[in-house]
Amino acid sequence: MNWFTRVLTSSIGRKVLMALTGLFLSLFLVVHLIGNLQLLAGDEGAAFNAYAAFMTTTPIVKVASYLLYATFLLHIVQSILLTMHNRSARPVGYRSAGSSQGVSSTSRNMGILGTIILVFLIIHLRNFWYEMHWGEITTDAAGNKDLYKVVSEAFAQWWYVALYIVSMVGVGFHLWHGFASSFQTLGLNHAKYTPFIKSLGYGFAILIPLGFALIPIIMFVQSGN
């Protein structure tokens, strides 16, 4: 086997891929949230629609978006492969499995949390991403596709808002373990920096999903339903 393939398919190599893709996706969340905040600009979506047009037509952003799709796929496929490998490492389970001291339940349930996020992702892509690219969308005053209208109609429905809140809780718990864990996998564990990374991870896991969840809540309240 080629050395590069050997390293990337080793147990540590697979984990490193999970860590790097996970951190890249975390960075994407920040960019996505900043973009979404324009939904609250109070301009009937003019800024948001212009931003959406920019994000779907600019060549460099298109390249970045393909990189993003690939990252998502790699993170998901790798997690499935790792889970299968890890299951096969213990064919006969315990009858009395206790929980060890200091072990967070999020760290034990990353697969379940990830699955919640994946289901959300499929619904989310179908309703907004697919509509933006191939759906029948009216244009706003500036001639941009009126994605704001699609979003505000979706967020006027309570169950849709509820789905978003539940999903963002899932994202939060996933990040609660995932953020700091990525650094440990990459070998960064240091008396000086690890406490900072852990705190940053917990803050990230609370603030980013909270930001995402607040937007549909605010838009739902504004819709007056």
Added chain:
Amino acid sequence: MAEETRKYTLEIWRQKNANDKGGFKTYPIDDVSPDMSFLEMIDLLNDRLARTGEEPVTFDHDCREGICGACSMYINGHPHGPHQGVTTCQLHMRSFPNNAKIVVEPWRAQAFPVVKDLMVDRAAFDRIIQAGGYVSVNTGSARDANETPISKEIADEAFNAAACIGCGACVAACKNASAMLFVAAKVSQLAILPQGQAERKARAEKMVAQMDAEGFGACTNTGACSAECPKEIGQEHIARLNREFLGASLSSKNVGDFKLIKQ
């Protein structure tokens, strides 16, 4: 005054051999002194089983002072029982309330097949050590102690990793049956000492290759291994193994596959 004794209901995994399906069997036991170690309690049970003509429970044990790593029992959901930083031989029956039900299972991992009852084959660990967990030293007269200066800080850190007794509790505790803490301890103790530098890169690469070939799972950083380790070896050693492995993989001249140690 007569010593207070206790009664327990033991549910112990019985399995005749590697091919037997196995199952739990319930054994009530009385007259157990709270000062007995867990292994002494099993000795008492075995003595009684032998007298009634039943096959005694097979289990690994050796030093009975917490330094050999032989005693491998998964007790009530924890390797080596409910306490932190102890092996099964250091666990005493006073830790279990009178009339308690105690479930005793062998380590569960693909790489640790059950030999009989509570005894598992941990030769996979030996093969990982054989793959690279050593330093080559010229024979001849012994070198002077303290000939190579090593700072107290480094010596302590290496010693913390070297405290690993290879018991396999990390594998038993991990939800993925991963051997990362064991391999991390063995790589760590040599990687930070001058004596370990010559084989440093090859060690990390070969030991990880052997670990993967043995069928252990991958690390998901839950920290269960460190929580259950009788020597309380920390997660920072796993980070060091990740570093050592990545650094070695990117910079060593090993472009091909590693020769794995066969069973």
